[in-house]
Amino acid sequence: MALTQAVADAVAGLRRTVADLHRELTRYELVIWTAGNVSARVAGADLMVIKPSGVSYDELGPEKMVVTDLHGNLVDGELAPSSDTAAHAYVYRHMPEVGGVVHTHSPYATAWAARGEPIPCVLTMIADEFGGEIPVGPFAMIGDDSIGRGIVETLRGSRSPAVLMRNHGPFTIGRDARAAVKAAVMVEDVARTVHFAHQLGRPDVIDSGAVDRLYERYQNVYGQ
Amino acid sequence: MALTQAVADAVAGLRRTVADLHRELTRYELVIWTAGNVSARVAGADLMVIKPSGVSYDELGPEKMVVTDLHGNLVDGELAPSSDTAAHAYVYRHMPEVGGVVHTHSPYATAWAARGEPIPCVLTMIADEFGGEIPVGPFAMIGDDSIGRGIVETLRGSRSPAVLMRNHGPFTIGRDARAAVKAAVMVEDVARTVHFAHQLGRPDVIDSGAVDRLYERYQNVYGQ
Amino acid sequence: MALTQAVADAVAGLRRTVADLHRELTRYELVIWTAGNVSARVAGADLMVIKPSGVSYDELGPEKMVVTDLHGNLVDGELAPSSDTAAHAYVYRHMPEVGGVVHTHSPYATAWAARGEPIPCVLTMIADEFGGEIPVGPFAMIGDDSIGRGIVETLRGSRSPAVLMRNHGPFTIGRDARAAVKAAVMVEDVARTVHFAHQLGRPDVIDSGAVDRLYERYQNVYGQ
């Protein structure tokens, strides 16, 4: 499949962006060995850029990234795509507003996922970033559309950019890959803090009116 | 607003100091992404130097720092100030002895804050640094004076330079920004150790006479 | 004992491989000080390459590695072999399919080992990598064949490449040293995540049919 010049340029930029963003996964210790991946939608084409399967984070340069269509078929690249490609592709097909997807097995978020327990909104940071509790998705087998469908069905009814897939781990989405990575960092951080809080008691859940005001403010005023 | 030469010189020094001190927040893993900030009062002026909003710690050079007045209005700098600026400003207006303020969401301290539970004085290090238990401040909305007022009202009645703002996280103060950063490092350290201690039992609280003697000694003899 | 040129070449390559793989043990914080070791079988010879005893990971170049026969007798090298050499050698003598062995005292895996409690298969990652629960081996004294025998007897009846030796710590095996190191990294990761999950409840165990399907798929399609 030949890419137009505009798409080829977009792909080249995203290969670097996606490769670089994997360094945030290792920096925040969200992944070990090769077990986590970032993808980005290619604007203006039914394509995505994703990590190859089983390649060490030390070796992830832009040239190693893989381009597939939104059914996970290889379009450009030398290596086989991530074994989670079908899940990423399903999300891009069904959520047109999503430009980036991240999957990790970050330990605290995965512990909530293992128990199938949503993370309650007990911190202002959760209200700011997730707009309420962080939901749990169904148990799903790996490789076909089951995971993708579970992600989409869970996140459509939520302001949260993160879903805890049962017995598996977190998936996060964002308007672009960087936003999805930020959500992956944040879901582990709040999963950890609320885990600590619950080990010695039960914090009060923030009332929904305050959650709404915190979320609105943060989504509108934070950053540059 | 034109700055006098003396104030401009003080600002230039504090831009570097405050930028550098953010590295202690990442070194001790008190912050993730962009979620924590240091400020310093400008001596001899009603001004403060503070982190810009939503900027990565990797990119925080002196030139990125923002100067505001003590109501949070921008005086110098290209970027919007931290979304916590109102809280820092309130503290400087109401506690003239304070020269530095730090805010983080460090996980163990935030877990105590989530439960609204003060950290009991069960370690000589807590007696040394905090002079007794580390208090909890009220739940407060972000953006107006509520947080600042909660910090000031809580710390005025305490020897502690740290307050655990309920469902939010720790704020610390100091005679300068470095002392406030040290308090942020120490509050997370003791929050963690006492968390561990409480997971498997309940340590004895140090009696108040011993706390006083430890605090007096440490505040007078430690350091160079 | 004179080595043939082919064996000498294999030894030279494995000295570098084994030395380098110890850096994965420190990177993932599976070991402290000198307390953990990697070995590799020399293909085509009854020999193994192993870490020397009591040498810091900072100083572990290829030239420091030790070559022994499969009874732990020194064949090549200046230093005394690891005090765990007998256990490694026993595994190579009794499991011809094994090309690498790793031993650590990684903290979460060792905590399960201390309690003598297998890690239940509550995560898709455990199904993928271990094919079911991660088993416990017997309490055994260090230095003779007791540990090796405990490892072999436990792993022969399991798809798991990891065994939790009671009151001691994990040993892992693989077709080569890199695979055994990957198993050491993975066993600590899932030991940690399931520890966190169990601290606040009990996750559902994945049913054995799903475990089989996940394991088959992962062993066949993952990687390049």
Place this chain on the structure above:
Amino acid sequence: MALTQAVADAVAGLRRTVADLHRELTRYELVIWTAGNVSARVAGADLMVIKPSGVSYDELGPEKMVVTDLHGNLVDGELAPSSDTAAHAYVYRHMPEVGGVVHTHSPYATAWAARGEPIPCVLTMIADEFGGEIPVGPFAMIGDDSIGRGIVETLRGSRSPAVLMRNHGPFTIGRDARAAVKAAVMVEDVARTVHFAHQLGRPDVIDSGAVDRLYERYQNVYGQ
């Protein structure tokens, strides 16, 4: 006080050794800010080399180290000695076999100390390194001989090179400073692993005959 050439040479070597060993405390995250210290006895003189008070680990070159007599009086150096100098000095005066002392507030060991609970011998590593459970010392005020006396009285009746001073933190000893640092690293490691083990149950204590055999073997055969 003039030093003989032999003593001056020994001091010069120990200044470097002690400065360098502090890097192991930060590497293994046993200390934060300036809160932990290493000292070494000067062979052939009633002197010790110790960290200065309140100096950052980033700035600890050999020239910053302080030389005192065994009552803590300054003999050589520009800076005030550690505020824990009296405790180190007491140990050197009363335990002639000790050549190095380390103090940290490493979090897991300090949590056991806060509860006043010895670490039970449930791991072969504890038998190897400590020869039995790791004992608790009394609550003692900082600055005079109370801490030193508590250390000496506790360790005289034990094979352990580590004592958990109640509500305070661990002190460790060794035949030289490196051995004391190793004990500080090891006590935190086993404090952490046994903490994890106890969070989800109670491991069996290793029987005393096995502890004795493990300890004898390890003390005699480990290392080069």
